[in-house]
Amino acid sequence: MILMSFKHSVARLAWPLLAPLVALTALTACSDDDAAPADEAAVNVVVGLYPFQFLVQEVGGDLVAVTNLTQPGAEPHDLELTPGQVAAVGRADLVVYLPELQSAVDEAVAQAGDGLAVVDVSQAVALLPGHDEQGEAMGTDPHVWLDPERMADIATATAEALAQADPDHAEAYQSGAGRLRASLAALDQQYADGLADCARQVFITSHAAFGYLADRYGLTQVPIAGLSPDAEPSPARVAAVQALATQHGVTTIFFEVLASPALADAIASDLGLRTAVLDPIEGLSDQSQADDYVGLMRANLEALRQANQCS
Ligand SMILES: [Zn+2]
Incomplete structure (x- = not known):
């Protein structure tokens, strides 16, 4: 019963965030309702x-118009594209x-062919191997953005690609990337300092999204999924997570805002632990x-510091 609801509540749409996008699309009188306002x-x-x-x-500031193919509030792993979005790619x-x-x-990029300019993030940073919840090897871990240093490398690659697409503003893209790298370096230092002295290094998460973060800051991620x-x-995995929580004196079961907290709630209440995002x-x-990203990274740092009793 607990397990049933886990995957069915991912699509909470954020209408307040979506509304400006709709308005913008209307203003530009774009004939394709899925496409970017060009x-x-x-x-x-x-x-x-x-x-x-x-x-x-x-990196690009006012010089770029960015279209995110995943709608606000939707979960990006199982993204499907409309024909209009494929055309926008x-x-x-x-x-x-x-x-x-x-x-x-991947399919939309392949369909667009060799003429399409891309930043292939897997070429910009080294990827870590992925693992399923049992720890078995499974492809590569996609969650590179949770490592500020990798984000900085992707910023560099993006600035180079933008400069190629728009050479007149190459300098602006370089300085945008420089500002972002400085802010990511500050964030990285906050993490290193904030997690240097903690009662424990283990943390329990809903899905295995935090491998890069764990790797960079010497933590151990225990994902439920x-x-x-x-x-x-x-049920066996849930029991194993509960046993690990007890073994490591874990205080907190983490859940995510884009997925249901039901499973984390159930595991936490069985053990008398708290839950947090x-x-x-x-x-x-x-x-x-x-x-934004930096604000969310800071919120994550505070949540980890509290859960792992860092001083
Ligand atoms: Zn993920």
Whole structure:
């Protein structure tokens, strides 16, 4: 009963966030309701999910118009594209994407052919191997954006690609990337300092989104589900997570804003633990605890510090 509801509540749409997009589309009188509002003066960039949207906006500022293929409040792993969105990928001046994260985006990029300019994130940063919830090897882990240093490398690659697409503004893209790298370096230092002295390094999460973060800051992630939030854990997995929680003196079961907290709630209440949000930053919604990537990373740091009793 607990397990049933886990995957069915991912699509809480954030209407307050969606409304401005709808208005913008109407203003530009775009005939294709799924396509980006095309600003003549801007470089049109298409991304598959929010962290890359944030990154392109920080690097490109007013010079870019970014279309995120995942709607606000939706979960990006199982993204499906409308024909209009596939067409928008084909028309883009640049696509920033991570192959094997969203197969619909991979297909749209392949369909667009060699003429399409892309930032292939897997070429910009080293990927870690993925694991399912049992720890078995499973492809690569897509959640690169939860490591600030990798985000900085993707920013560099994005600035280079934007400069190629729009050489007149190459300098602006370089300085945008420089500002973003400085802010990510500060964030990285806050994490290193904030997690240096803690009662424990183990944390329990809904899905295995935090492998890069754990790897960078010497933590151990125990995911209830696997690399994708719609993989439902078995009762045996739930029992194993509970045993690990007890063994490590875990105080908190983390859940996500874009997936149901039912399973985390059930595990926590069985053991008398608290629950808290640890956001994989796969998208923004009206439930998000901050309004951008850096704010959400800071909120995650505070949540980890509290759960692991860091001084
Ligand atoms: Zn994920």
